Amino acid sequence: MRSLKTTAIKLSYISSKRSYCHQFINPNFDSKATKSGGGNNTNDLLTNLGYIYQLPTAGLLHYLPLGLRTVKKIGDIIRKNLNNSIDANEFPVNEVSLSSISPTSLWVKTGRYPNDEVFTLNKNGDKNAKFLLVPTCEEEITAMMKPYLKSYKNLPQIVYQISRKYRYEKRPRGGILRGREFLMKDAYSFHVNERDALKCFDMMKSKYDLIFQAFKIPYVSAWADSGEIGGDRSMEYHYLHEIGEDKLMICDECGIASNIEKCQSTPVGKGQFKDPVEVTWCLNKEGDTLIGIYYPGTHELDPRRVVEAYGGEDLDLDTINMPNEKVLLKYQRENEDIMLASMVRLMDCRLHPRSNLPDFPLSKYSKFQFVTIDEVDLCFSKVGDVCEHCGTGHLRMEKSIEVGHIFYLGDKYSKPLDLKYVSKDNAQEVVKMGCYGIGLSRVLGSIAELTKDDIGLRWPSTIAPYTVSFVTPPNIHDDTSLLREIEHLKNNNSTNTSDDWLFDLRKDISLGKKINTSHAAGIPICCIIGRKSWPYIELEIRGKRYSNTWEKAYEMEGNGSKFDWVSKGEKASTNSKNRTFEKHLVHKDDLNSVLAILLKDL
Amino acid sequence: MRSLKTTAIKLSYISSKRSYCHQFINPNFDSKATKSGGGNNTNDLLTNLGYIYQLPTAGLLHYLPLGLRTVKKIGDIIRKNLNNSIDANEFPVNEVSLSSISPTSLWVKTGRYPNDEVFTLNKNGDKNAKFLLVPTCEEEITAMMKPYLKSYKNLPQIVYQISRKYRYEKRPRGGILRGREFLMKDAYSFHVNERDALKCFDMMKSKYDLIFQAFKIPYVSAWADSGEIGGDRSMEYHYLHEIGEDKLMICDECGIASNIEKCQSTPVGKGQFKDPVEVTWCLNKEGDTLIGIYYPGTHELDPRRVVEAYGGEDLDLDTINMPNEKVLLKYQRENEDIMLASMVRLMDCRLHPRSNLPDFPLSKYSKFQFVTIDEVDLCFSKVGDVCEHCGTGHLRMEKSIEVGHIFYLGDKYSKPLDLKYVSKDNAQEVVKMGCYGIGLSRVLGSIAELTKDDIGLRWPSTIAPYTVSFVTPPNIHDDTSLLREIEHLKNNNSTNTSDDWLFDLRKDISLGKKINTSHAAGIPICCIIGRKSWPYIELEIRGKRYSNTWEKAYEMEGNGSKFDWVSKGEKASTNSKNRTFEKHLVHKDDLNSVLAILLKDL
Known part of the structure; x- marks a missing residue:
């Protein structure tokens, strides 16, 4: 019965x-x-087919049953690959879940607050924001790990979470690819020194490859600039697609890809470019050196390369973006005796020795005041440039959607937030960190975009x-x-x-x-x-x-x-x-x- | 190999x-x-043993690996019991995941905004809050379901989610039991009529019993007041414990429990109480009727019972909490000819016919102006009262921690937000709703509190x-x-x-x-x-x-x-x-x- x-x-x-x-x-x-x-818009498809519900307020969405199941599957793949060890000497990995609210005081310490791009929380009518909604958790995790990383014996450590993050955008584009609330996996690693942190960076690179392979969709990993987050080694994970907002330079020979902001290449036609030559004037921070940047009018100046070529932090980046006249006026105003001030000419390596340089705009100067730095690369890579990695292939450009990013952070957060450990030699040392993100909602949106057809x-x-x-x-x-x-x-x-x-x-x-x-x-x-x-x-x-x-x-x-x-x-x-x-x-x-x-x- | x-x-x-x-x-x-x-404080135990990290800012916490695993287990039990059908005619259940940000404009429509107890989101420095962090999702879910519930064929439906909710408290007590951010399962049901909604209420009651039984810790389900959320049938789920902020009245005979705010009982010593008799004066909303509420000085007046005894919504609740003198002044000021105004006396059933009533405070009145309503219950139940359910047992009081609450909502949200369906007869009808919550973080905190001992x-x-x-x-x-x-x-x-x-x-x-x-x-x-x-x-x-x-x-x-x-x-x-x-x-x-x-x- x-x-x-x-x-x-x-x-x-x-x-x-x-x-x-x-x-x-x-x-x-x-x-x-x-x-x-x-021809179907991907957000409309996801909406019509029961994956997401888009709020009338652009930039916010609810996950419907099918959408929720899909992001859960994406999360399970990430979790499984992070938790499984791939080799014997691997670092311990723990899953945690941080509050989505963080006190602004913490962010002031790392110089990331005030910040136009975060949501702040006020009690109704209260003007002084004490809290913000986290867009990413470097600050909170650094503060949280303090009691648990007192000795070198407690290191290394990796913690991660899969949770909602928030970003204030004035004009949010609707849909799942760039909303005001998004789902992100963020992992953070903690190490005794840079060597250990970079070993972890490489391990995470291998894990990311396993994760993205499990999603089955061809992806590109590209060397990148660290941007706001800081640090000096970083790699992005992209899906190539025309709707993407990123630009990658990819070698047609070795296949190595870089974000255009980071891409280094051997320019084609080195020393052959005649005209028109552009010049951009800027100043050093003390205002007593005038710098003339000469480059081909067909190329775009890359401020990061200019700084590198000039050799140091002394360059006043703000003046690069000012109109030339303003810079020259400022220079003349701040240097009473122009004849005592110094001038530097940066010459892009693409220029021909006999290129027609624009006239020097000041009337009073001596040629002994000039220092010239030539043969330097001052412009963004262009399609057709020779790849710096293999030295033979040429670069092509592809638009792409960024879905992951891993960083070596160094002490960017541990130093201002005073995350230190006691070393074997009983000394206080600053912990070295890395961080590793994947946007789950972006993966969902990108794969929908890449795989949809006229059926759905x-x-x-x-x-x-x-x-x-x-x-x-x-x-x-x-x-x-x-x-x-x-x-x-x-x-x-x-x-x-x-x-x-x-x-x-x-x-x-x-x-x-x-x-x-x-x-x-x-x-x-x-x-x-x-x-x-x-x-x-x-x-x-x-x-x-x-x-x-x-x-x-x-x-x-x-x-x-x-x-x-x-x-x-x-x-x-x-x-x-x-x-x-x-x-x-x-x-x-x-x-x-x-x-x-x-x-x-x- | x-x-x-x-x-x-x-x-x-x-x-x-x-x-x-x-x-x-x-x-x-x-x-x-x-x-x-x-003697260990539970929050300290959870902190020391690697379950939670309490932010220095009271009311916020991070889940550490053990804590995260525990709330996941709690969530899995809830999910499993909600997804599994317990009988053949059950309602369809879907899991969704709503944004934690909701436009305030929606909450204005249901009368729940402005609201002192929610976090609002401002762009840094912007005073007009357009968004809030959801403390609960009746508004959003009602708005979201609109396109999916157009016909009676689409009903009934149940959707639920497990997600973070937010509550602004001025002075948050630290710890996991009452934080500014908490984890909650909230389910919502949608029905063609009240009968169907109440059937669902009963089904959810059965599911809640299975869920709480799976947690293994003895719990109490108690009839309750619906409070802010609205509606007129509601049941709470409690763990009895001295640190609890709720008070339950429980019959020592039949065991039926009610929140003290809802508890009905047969008073002990009906018609026997002589003195001191208290009187509280209040007015009707039009201000032309003076109401005197007479009750035993040993009891606490229950405004809800007063309204019920007076018979209707006409009573001005604000005046119950005013000092008597102010009410009387207001009455005299607003009624030029006192002799034309009417007066009502509400006599609590505990009072003896020959109790000494306080003197009537106004000098001019006629006894023909008086209407007397007697034999009514105007006070909160007290320990020892006779249970109204079994009629034989006596009530005891227990402090408790509320961990779940289920409501029949009726049209409280569907009406102002215009959630209608087309009936079989092709008429536009308002959808009837229910809602069903369990606080996952509260379950974690309560069970830790109830089960800890001197070992941990x-x-x-x-x-x-x-x-x-x-x-x-x-x-x-x-x-x-x-x-x-x-x-x-x-x-x-x-x-x-x-x-x-x-x-x-x-x-x-x-x-x-x-x-x-x-x-x-x-x-x-x-x-x-x-x-x-x-x-x-x-x-x-x-x-x-x-x-x-x-x-x-x-x-x-x-x-x-x-x-x-x-x-x-x-x-x-x-x-x-x-x-x-x-x-x-x-x-x-x-x-x-x-x-x-x-x-x-x-």
């Missing part, structure tokens, strides 16, 4: 009128109505909200014995993946519409169950093949030998207008094994 | 110098140094961060073969719970200290592995027994028959000063089975 009752309950569980996440899918979404060639979304199986959907004709509910078989299928799933199975047994929706919905939502495999073909199940493959190991498995085992599995392979029949899908017909008893084989490639 | 290499890597994984969460446990924490009788924390196995810890003498690292055996033990754990195993193989910590740390951190079972007893493992039971099924298993199977398992039962040897622990000696091959048996009870 008891077991019968249990069965009855389970059966009703699967066969009830529930629609689960289908509730959130726009019933009027029709792939046929969309423009061909991927198309997820890699590793991050798909469900790997398999089961659809039935509406009249399935008249067929109790088949319902019971479906239940049985679900419960006897030995591979422990039935959580990843989405059932669509709705009564009021046609089979065709159910299949279309599954494909549009990007579920990699759609299983069609009906009385006609039972005990065979028809599989339609929506996911893209990232590898082709299934064919081997099919030849070895599927071809009548081990599994009862008929494949129509790529010679698939037409499903909807102009669309073909790879199809397989699989006996119910072989379903689990065949799904496992197919999913490996998707 | 390949498998050998894999083994080598795994072995180094477990035997490396990692300390994981032990890093965050205060090495100087010593249970012996603490006061006996549970003591978790039920269902929410313990790890169910089992493995400790070794420091010299284990000289014994490669034993290390390999430990690795083998871990990898051959068939019960899929090895994620719940915490290894403490540290070199620089004594075995005794490791055992003490495991017990203080509240891990239910500590397994001691050493060369001396190997292949037997010594188990010390730290967890409390909530049931005793293990004894049966031990008698049936353990006693030399199925498992090689020597139990020292309750006659345990002394571990540290004055403490005894139940101990078992188990053969390594039986470890998994025996742990499974023991953990069921803990």
